Amino acid sequence: MEINQLKDLAMSKVNPQKLTENCYVGSVACALVTEQGNVYTGVCIDAPSGMGFCAEHAAIAQMITNNETRITQIVAAGPEGKIYPPCGRCREFIYQINPKNIEAEILVEENKVVSLEEILPYRWN
Numbered sequence: 001m002e003i004n005q006l007k008d009l010a011m012s013k014v015n016p017q018k019l020t021e022n023c024y025v026g027s028v029a030c031a032l033v034t035e036q037g038n039v040y041t042g043v044c045i046d047a048p049s050g051m052g053f054c055a056e057h058a059a060i061a062q063m064i065t066n067n068e069t070r071i072t073q074i075v076a077a078g079p080e081g082k083i084y085p086p087c088g089r090c091r092e093f094i095y096q097i098n099p100k101n102i103e104a105e106i107l108v109e110e111n112k113v114v115s116l117e118e119i120l121p122y123r124w125n
């Protein structure tokens with residue numbers, strides 16, 4: 001898939017909402033493509049005391065719910081199409097669910113795609 005199509009899909013899922021005094025959701029959305037060509041999406045949940053999770057995490061949970069683990073492309077975007085590279089935890093998470101994901105293509109800024117290998121170079125296992 002063209003990576004900008006995936007970005008557009010992620011952007012279409014951005015829907016910032018304040019659920020409660022301290023809980024915000026949907027300010028970042030993720031879209032990923034699997035080896036089988038399926039697309040999954042997810043949004044972040046930011047809750048107090050570290051209870052939330054990233055958009056990548058949500059999209060990956062949907063992928064795993066559908067019995068897949070191998071990501072070929074992944075994009076996270078926020079309002080106005082700002083691109084967010086995966087945080088450190090998500091980089092490790094993407095790797096841990098399937099080491100072959102080290103080859104996944106990640107949009108890290110406008111028109112710049114890198115592999116997970118490039119942004120997670122010194123792995124502990």
Ligand SMILES: [Zn+2]
Pocket residue numbers: 054055056057086087088089090091
């Ligand atoms: Zn993250």
